[in-house]
Amino acid sequence: MSNEWLDRWKEGRIGFHRDTTHPALAHYWPTLGVAQAGKVLVPLCGKSLDMRWLAERGHPVLGIELAREAVEQFVAEGRGAVSRFRQNVFDVYRQGSVEVWCGDFFHFHIDQALEVQAFYDRAALIALPPATRQRYAFHLTQLLPPGARGLLVSLTHGGGPAQGPPYSVEAGEVERLFAANFELERLTETPPDERGWREQVWSLGRRGPGR
Numbered sequence: 001m002s003n004e005w006l007d008r009w010k011e012g013r014i015g016f017h018r019d020t021t022h023p024a025l026a027h028y029w030p031t032l033g034v035a036q037a038g039k040v041l042v043p044l045c046g047k048s049l050d051m052r053w054l055a056e057r058g059h060p061v062l063g064i065e066l067a068r069e070a071v072e073q074f075v076a077e078g079r080g081a082v083s084r085f086r087q088n089v090f091d092v093y094r095q096g097s098v099e100v101w102c103g104d105f106f107h108f109h110i111d112q113a114l115e116v117q118a119f120y121d122r123a124a125l126i127a128l129p130p131a132t133r134q135r136y137a138f139h140l141t142q143l144l145p146p147g148a149r150g151l152l153v154s155l156t157h158g159g160g161p162a163q164g165p166p167y168s169v170e171a172g173e174v175e176r177l178f179a180a181n182f183e184l185e186r187l188t189e190t191p192p193d194e195r196g197w198r199e200q201v202w203s204l205g206r207r208g209p210g211r
């Protein structure tokens with residue numbers, strides 16, 4: 001799985017990348033009520049401009065991305081000085097209030113997520129095959145403190161399981177993966193695009209023990 005992503009970045013096969021902020025982020029993020037200084041975790045972040053949008057709203061951002069190409073392009077295409085440092089197995093690139101940690105999300109440890117209060121997943125869950133999605137949901141849950149909020153932008157395809165990525169993740173699966181630990185609300189679903197894909201936007205709130 002990993003090598004496929006590294007190949008995609010090397011060969012520039014990054015059709016998932018958007019040149020503009022995702023409209024769902026701009027529309028729904030303000031409704032979550034995340035404190036401005038709250039750090040936002042962006043798993044499997046690519047070189048998403050959504051991280052800059054979050055930073056411009058005052059959030060420190062912590063993205064995690066496997067492909068060095070993505071991280072280097074992100075900082076090269078941004079403005080401002082870049083500092084680099086090592087955190088265990090990660091090479092961290094810092095530009096302004098965005099840090100992108102280059103390495104495997106599954107190696108990111110809870111001790112490194114202490115200030116995280118929110119998350120943003122656009123095309124992260126749907127980038128992963130079924131068994132890894134379960135692992136992803138479990139790992140993400142472990143990293144977030146009670147009360148943390150986030151947005152999840154997933155994709156579904158009515159025509160049965162697609163050969164991903166992107167993978168079709170049905171609403172029932174999102175519920176199965178997250179409902180035990182999060183308050184979960186589906187905010188919207190787009191009409192199908194020309195290839196039959198619909199985008200679903202979910203709001204998640206991490207429950208505390210016993211809630």
Ligand SMILES: C[S@@+](CC[C@H](N)C(=O)[O-])C[C@H]1O[C@@H](n2cnc3c(N)ncnc32)[C@H](O)[C@@H]1O
Pocket residue numbers: 002005006016017018043044045046047048064065066067070103104105106122123124127165
């Ligand atoms: C579909 S892309 C989405 C990127 C970004 N969220 C966006 O909206 O543009 C999925 C990204 O996850 C990265 N990735 C895949 N597996 C990963 C892992 N285990 N740890 C960190 N990044 C990973 C890939 O390199 C790729 O950039």
